[in-house]
Amino acid sequence: xxxxxxxxxxxxxxxxxxxxxxxxxxxxxxxxxxxxxxxxxxxxxxxxxxxxxxxxxxxxxxxxxxxxxxxxxxxxxxxxxxxxxxxxxxxxxxxxxxxxxxxxxxxxxxxxxxxxxxxxxxxxxxxxxxxxxxxxxxxxxxxxxxxxxxxxxxxxxxxxxxxxxxxxxxxxxxxxxxxxxxxxxxxxxxxxxxxxxxxxxxxxxxxxxxxxxxxxxxxxxxxxxxxxxxxxxxxxxxxxxxxxxxxxxxxxxxxxxxxxxx
Amino acid sequence: xxxxxxxxxxxxxxxxxxxxxxxxxxxxxxxxxxxxxxxxxxxxxxxxxxxxxxxxxxxxxxxxxxxxxxxxxxxxxxxxxxxxxxxxxxxxxxxxxxxxxxxxxxxxxxxxxxxxxxxxxxxxxxxxxxxxxxxxxxxxxxxxxxxxxxxxxxxxxxxxxxxxxxxxxxxxxxxxxxxxxxxxxxxxxxxxxxxxxxxxxxxxxxxxxxxxxxxxxxxxxxxxxxxxxxxxxxxxxxxxxxxxxxxxxxxxxxxxxxxxxxxxxxxxxxxxxxxxxxxxxxxxxxxxxxxxxxxxxxxxxxxxxxxxxxxxxxxxxxxxxxxxxxxxxxxxxxxxxxxxxxxxxxxxxxxxxxxxxxxxxxxxxxxxxxxxxxxxxxxxxxxxxxxxxxxxxxxxxxxxxxxxxxxxxxxxxxxxxxxxxxxxxxxxxxxxxxxxxxxxxxxxxxxxxxxxxxxxxxxxxxxxxxxxxxxxxx
Ligand code: SF4
Numbered sequence: 232x233x234x235x236x237x238x239x240x241x242x243x244x245x246x247x248x249x250x251x252x253x254x255x256x257x258x259x260x261x262x263x264x265x266x267x268x269x270x271x272x273x274x275x276x277x278x279x280x281x282x283x284x285x286x287x288x289x290x291x292x293x294x295x296x297x298x299x300x301x302x303x304x305x306x307x308x309x310x311x312x313x314x315x316x317x318x319x320x321x322x323x324x325x326x327x328x329x330x331x332x333x334x335x336x337x338x339x340x341x342x343x344x345x346x347x348x349x350x351x352x353x354x355x356x357x358x359x360x361x362x363x364x365x366x367x368x369x370x371x372x373x374x375x376x377x378x379x380x381x382x383x384x385x386x387x388x389x390x391x392x393x394x395x396x397x398x399x400x401x402x403x404x405x406x407x408x409x410x411x412x413x414x415x416x417x418x419x420x421x422x423x424x425x426x427x428x429x430x431x432x433x434x435x436x437x438x439x440x441x442x443x444x445x446x447x448x449x450x451x452x453x454x455x456x457x458x459x460x461x462x463x464x465x466x467x468x469x470x471x472x473x474x475x476x477x478x479x480x481x482x483x484x485x486x487x488x489x490x491x492x493x
Numbered sequence: 494x495x496x497x498x499x500x501x502x503x504x505x506x507x508x509x510x511x512x513x514x515x516x517x518x519x520x521x522x523x524x525x526x527x528x529x530x531x532x533x534x535x536x537x538x539x540x541x542x543x544x545x546x547x548x549x550x551x552x553x554x555x556x557x558x559x560x561x562x563x564x565x566x567x568x569x570x571x572x573x574x575x576x577x578x579x580x581x582x583x584x585x586x587x588x589x590x591x592x593x594x595x596x597x598x599x600x601x602x603x604x605x606x607x608x609x610x611x612x613x614x615x616x617x618x619x620x621x622x623x624x625x626x627x628x629x630x631x632x633x634x635x636x637x638x639x640x641x642x643x644x645x646x647x648x649x650x651x652x653x654x655x656x657x658x659x660x661x662x663x664x665x666x667x668x669x670x671x672x673x674x675x676x677x678x679x680x681x682x683x684x685x686x687x688x689x690x691x692x693x694x695x696x697x698x699x700x701x702x703x704x705x706x707x708x709x710x711x712x713x714x715x716x717x718x719x720x721x722x723x724x725x726x727x728x729x730x731x732x733x734x735x736x737x738x739x740x741x742x743x744x745x746x747x748x749x750x751x752x753x754x755x756x757x758x759x760x761x762x763x764x765x766x767x768x769x770x771x772x773x774x775x776x777x778x779x780x781x782x783x784x785x786x787x788x789x790x791x792x793x794x795x796x797x798x799x800x801x802x803x804x805x806x807x808x809x810x811x812x813x814x815x816x817x818x819x820x821x822x823x824x825x826x827x828x829x830x831x832x833x834x835x836x837x838x839x840x841x842x843x844x845x846x847x848x849x850x851x852x853x854x855x856x857x858x859x860x861x862x863x864x865x866x867x868x869x870x871x872x873x874x875x876x877x878x879x880x881x882x883x884x885x886x887x888x889x890x891x892x893x894x895x896x897x898x899x900x901x902x903x904x905x906x907x908x909x910x911x912x913x914x915x916x917x918x919x920x921x922x923x924x925x926x927x928x929x930x931x932x933x934x935x936x937x938x939x940x941x942x943x944x945x946x947x948x949x950x951x952x953x954x955x956x957x958x959x960x961x962x963x964x965x966x967x
Pocket of ligand 1: 804806807809811812833861864867868869
């Protein structure tokens with residue numbers, strides 16, 4: 232096998248040296264010139280992503296877990312997979328039990344553990360202006376929280392067969408194309424945004440870029456690429472059947488961007 | 494590879510006689526052309542990004558051996574196992590070896606043109622391994638037992654009704670419904686079970702970054718992510734030309750590929766893979782393999798004129814705009830790559846003996862060159878291959894295979910006629926007097942005249958008319 236390696240490389244080198252090609256200089260100016268005013272970025276991202284069936288929810292740092300919970304309850308979603316060791320995961324759990332507004336309906340399909348409520352980390356739970364009673368473990372109806380705290384192999388059947396939604400963070404979004412940047416980690420696995428029928432992505436409004444190039448430069452991607460980086464620009468789709476767009480072919484059927492303002 | 498040379502002429506005649514097929518292609522190609530045009534309405538932007546993408550590809554080719562070594566080094570550092578294959582047989586053997594070691598029974602595949610080149614599915618099936626194409630278009634084509642007819646839209650030759658019938662016949666419990674949403678959902682159900690159970694996932698590579706050892710994969714469906722994330726082993730296949738130098742070279746390529754291909758600003762997923770599951774990570778394959786395939790590419794690279802073929806980013810725009818492809822469809826080419834890029838790439842890979850007809854299936858209209866996002870001089874290369882086909886001893890595999898005494902006599906006669914004023918005068922005079930008398934059934938005219946009206950020769954030559962107007966002859 233390494234014979235092939237050497238003969239391929241030798242042939243490429245010899246023939247190239249016999250007929251060298253001058254490496255052209257790449258002028259990135261046409262991409263660098265793409266700018267949008269800061270206040271135009273989010274509306275543009277939203278417009279482009281909505282055009283391919285992405286849904287948007289507006290929230291603040293203080294209330295996003297509640298907004299999300301209400302949304303899921305309204306949509307009849309019974310289970311939400313989340314990353315328990317991330318900041319967002321911790322906030323989710325705190326916010327989840329802290330307040331339960333208008334008791335939502337949903338039957339908590341019963342698979343997996345119910346919410347994982349060991350008080351981890353410092354309590355950063357901000358005071359809610361209108362705290363409501365309820366939200367006690369066991370008495371709280373609505374979606375069940377399922378922590379992604381095991382290797383994929385142990386979670387596979389549940390992940391493929393019953394978990395309905397997955398929550399991830401993002402590392403920002405790109406105005407040019409309407410794309411979210413996903414940066415999976417050991418704490419936030421990749422299948423969280425891939426296998427459940429609904430993918431919910433938290434987008435903080437302080438990380439909006441003009442272009443893909445700008446995002447990778449400013450975040451220093453080339454210095455430390457993780458195992459997997461993703462741009463996600465909508466729910467899974469196909470046009471393989473007579474050019475007819477159909478959503479939800481293999482990946483998530485719905486993509487919900489939870490826009491979190493400071 | 495089968496020994497029989499595909500008969501392009503016969504296959505195109507059959508395609509031309511199929512109004513359903515022609516309708517399916519016409520509609521699809523018109524739609525794709527319109528959508529692409531809308532993406533490039535800003536011509537300044539198009540010229541700028543196109544020049545940038547072309548420079549990225551050329552720069553990669555100018556350093557190809559060094560970049561491949563660097564890619565190998567960085568992939569290895571990231572934990573990816575790199576394999577080199579000179580031929581498709583060798584690539585298949587590498588794949589089988591990995592599969593046997595993994596004790597694999599079920600493989601799920603994302604779209605990969607290189608594995609089409611390798612006829613990998615047939616090899617795996619012969620070995621008793623179940624292999625499932627998971628891109629919806631590829632899945633449809635696999636169920637149908639045929640080949641993809643387009644590199645981006647494999648099942649473009651079929652309409653919804655035909656696909657509904659196919660699913661009804663092949664999938665248990667399928668209802669007979671001519672509804673894209675229903676059919677898509679049906680495929681989702683079948684394939685989800687396979688993703689979950691698969692032992693190995695396979696994929697292609699759109700660009701491999703030497704600087705970081707990263708494999709980039711773009712797609713809309715999420716099946717590419719499934720194949721590269723869920724099974725315990727991932728094998729990626731790439732032609733050796735797919736390398737780019739730096740991570741920053743990816744955005745220009747990614748910007749042009751989906752816009753040129755389907756008129757989308759970007760695909761739903763841009764997936765960048767830089768290694769197998771690391772300690773502490775909860776998912777991702779435990780092994781990632783990269784198979785780098787030559788299969789004639791190093792010979793294409795050896796010729797400074799033909800080298801540009803390797804710039805291709807496989808967007809498929811050239812086929813969408815090709816008047817020949819649009820009429821006959823992808824199957825007529827009987828090749829992994831149809832259309833303009835196929836006409837220059839396939840004869841160089843498989844040889845002119847088998848594929849000498851392909852470069853002739855071209856009107857030289859230049860439409861493909863005008864839209865090619867990396868500015869490949871497709872028509873020039875096509876011309877070169879036509880010459881190589883009849884000229885023994887050239888650089889291309891099986892050069893001279895189509896040399897014919899009759900043809901070379903005609904051309905040397907043509908050259909002699911144009912070189913001598915007297916001969917030219919006599920010949921044009923003879924044509925204007927006798928040309929119309931020649932029956933259209935003459936052997937050399939028949940190919941042309943049986944689908945077209947024979948042109949009428951004017952009674953007087955242009956020189957004659959010019960002289961009559963007082964323009965001096967030279
Ligand atoms: S030759 Fe150009 S237009 Fe055709 S597939 Fe390749 S890059 Fe696209």
